[in-house]
Amino acid sequence: MSWPGSRPSRSRAQVLIAALLFGALAERLAAFTNPWYGNARSVQSARTRPQLHASSSELPDKWKAGPAEVYSGVAQKAVYLMKENPTLFDMTVDEELEKLQEQKEEEEKRKNEMEANAKEDTLVLRRRIEEVKMNERIRAVTELLYLKVCRKFQQLQVPLIPALKEGGDVRFGNIDLKALTSDIYSQDALELVREHLFRIIGQQGNPSFAGGMGVVQIALFQAGQVYAMSAMFGYYLRRVDQRYQLEKLAGNFGAWGEKAPETTSNPFSQDQGAADSLKGYIESFGADEVQSMWSVTSMEAQMAMESQVTALFGDLRALKDKLVNALGMVSSPEEATAKLEQAIKSKEVESLRLTSDDLRRLVLEAVAYGSLLNDSEKQFDCIYELTPASTRIMGVLTGDDDEGRMLNE
DSSP states (O other), X not given: OOOOOOOOOOOHHHHHHHHHHHHHHHHHHTTOOOTTTOOHHHHXXXXXXXXXXXXXXXXXXXXXXOSSOOOSHXXXXXXXXXXXXXXXXXXXXXXXXXXXXXXXXXXXXXXXXXXXXXXXXXXXXXXXXXXXXXXXXXXXXHHHHHHHHHHHHHHHTOOOOOOOTTOEEOOOOOXXXXXXXXXXXXXXXXXXXXXXXXXXXXXXXXXXXXXXXOEEEEEHHHHHHXXXXXXXXXXXXXXXXXXXXXXXXXXXXXXXXXBOOXXXXXXXXXXXXXXXXXXXXXXXXXXXXXXXXXXXXXXXXXXXXXXXXHHHHOOHHHHHHHHHHHHOOOOSHHHHXXXXXXXXXXXXXXXXXXXXXXXXXXXHXXXXXXXXXXXXXXHHHTXXXXXXXXXXXXXXXXXXXXXXXXXXO
């Protein structure tokens, strides 16, 4: 992994272009119909085109964890178990986390003793050594966390989609969408996943599909943004839904677990009308609460999410810079769309050509990745004290971040 330094601030023109590009993407994706259930014609039209990526509709004999590479010894061991003896995976990961936590506590103890007695020049060297060890430990935990999410996809029998950095025509293959929808979410959350999917791909029954437009071609950067934002949505949704379900439970039961009278109010909810639905509950949040909830808790989870996005699409910041340079100055969504189509046609920017079914799977996988990452993060934090997160995660993931990554080499 590389951890580049800071980047110069972007110009106002680049900000405008980024906004217009996402608007142009929404228009292009609106050509699809009923993204929740798919469309047989789109799949059939894709079969007539050469595919650059093999179908992943069936589980491979030896499970590939995911597109991201892992390098630490503990992660390599976990990958081996995932392939050869997955029943031992969870227990082994927990044991490694316990060892890493003990190592962390021992290093902290030595650090405190050293600072109380050592000379200044000795302290400088010792702090640098401790920093290197800390970074190695964070990377090891990040890789284990990433593999924990991959293991959950393995249990769902849904292979993660392959790397898409090369662009071109892609086909992911068919899967049971139940594994990426009702098997993961509560009914309340499932409705919001459906709304998110419709917003990304287009409205149900859009008449523009009548002409047989079953395949769309979009810039690789745009596809990466969709995946990154959908993963963040999934992480946020899981976090809010768990809190919502807990508050509903607290409002429905008394102090001793007995069902409370119907007239009893929920002591945790400021707006009783908001408890009627998860969507209403979220809409009742104030600005500070939204900011608090719309964030990743730990640095390890931030890095695990960034690793997945980067492994699939490459560095979104570099892709965005390339796209902005290809388009130049634009003043409207229509102009951005026209210039983008020309840049894709002339191959000035990398692009993906995929069906509505495959785009739907990409979005649903991303949302599921974020949700399962939230679950895995909570499980890890019960064993290992995770590192408090930076607040810059959305910019890092979507290519709009001006700063470098979180760790130094």
